[in-house]
Amino acid sequence: MRIIVWNISCNTMKNDKNRAEEILGTINKADCDIVLLTEYQPNTFGKIIETKLYDRQYKIYTPKNASAKDTCSLLIAVKNKEKETKKLKYDFNLERRYVAIKVTDMFEINNLKILGIHVPPIQQQKGVLKEESITERKEPYIQSILKCAHLFKSNNEYAIIAGDFNPYTEDVFKQYTIKYPYRPLTDCITNLESKGWINCYPTSNQIGNNCSPNRLDYVFLSPAFRDKIVSFSAEFIETKDNVSDHRPLICEVKLC
Numbered sequence: 001m002r003i004i005v006w007n008i009s010c011n012t013m014k015n016d017k018n019r020a021e022e023i024l025g026t027i028n029k030a031d032c033d034i035v036l037l038t039e040y041q042p043n044t045f046g047k048i049i050e051t052k053l054y055d056r057q058y059k060i061y062t063p064k065n066a067s068a069k070d071t072c073s074l075l076i077a078v079k080n081k082e083k084e085t086k087k088l089k090y091d092f093n094l095e096r097r098y099v100a101i102k103v104t105d106m107f108e109i110n111n112l113k114i115l116g117i118h119v120p121p122i123q124q125q126k127g128v129l130k131e132e133s134i135t136e137r138k139e140p141y142i143q144s145i146l147k148c149a150h151l152f153k154s155n156n157e158y159a160i161i162a163g164d165f166n167p168y169t170e171d172v173f174k175q176y177t178i179k180y181p182y183r184p185l186t187d188c189i190t191n192l193e194s195k196g197w198i199n200c201y202p203t204s205n206q207i208g209n210n211c212s213p214n215r216l217d218y219v220f221l222s223p224a225f226r227d228k229i230v231s232f233s234a235e236f237i238e239t240k241d242n243v244s245d246h247r248p249l250i251c252e253v254k255l256c
Helices: 017-030 044-055 131-154 184-194 223-227
Strands: 002-007 034-040 058-061 073-079 085-087 098-103 112-118 159-164 217-221 229-236 249-255
Touching: 002 017, 002 159, 002 217, 017 044, 034 044, 034 112, 034 159, 044 058, 044 073, 058 085, 073 098, 073 112, 112 131, 131 159, 131 184, 131 223, 217 229, 217 249, 223 229
Parallel strands: 002 034, 112 159
Antiparallel strands: 002 249, 034 073, 058 073, 085 098, 098 112, 159 217, 229 249
């Protein structure tokens, strides 16, 4: 089972056909079963990506109320359009930054659940961190991740939680004017690991030729996977500077 998680930077980069083709080239080369794109825009640019993925036999899911103006939406694509899949509904007030689906009979896993999420970044004003933006913008996402993680684990379900978590470490906060380091998202990651969730790429380094030194993108597998995993590996791969300010994270999980 191969998974690619990638913030494709529709909020900060030029959204033209050439960049769409570069993104598609990377996705095609990765040849993954599950594609999760964050900072995705469902406009003409996004439709190029959707159409090409559909032509390659992927089934596409995006947030219900996403509009062509949304530059921070997301997309989940599952290979093999014939697979029985459906969108899951959760009572999350998360704008249009999450998609949850269920896939029946994927790699002999019955009812695999996938939560894709894009946690918003902290806001700045003239280089100063806005403290109110931290709790207002991030806290609902933290609670939603932990709620889903608890639900999936309690029901012993096979599940994947992945996306751009936008966590910030204390070193990052030293750049800003703020009285305390905000740790809930990094604590959230530690919480998942302590509850048996498998961090597919636990190394903190995401430095590349076109991304910041802060680890942003994650893939977690639920504890139920432990009895089925033979091995797993993950890597951040290089792309051209003008494709995205994130490197795609590709995870490969061998199951028994």
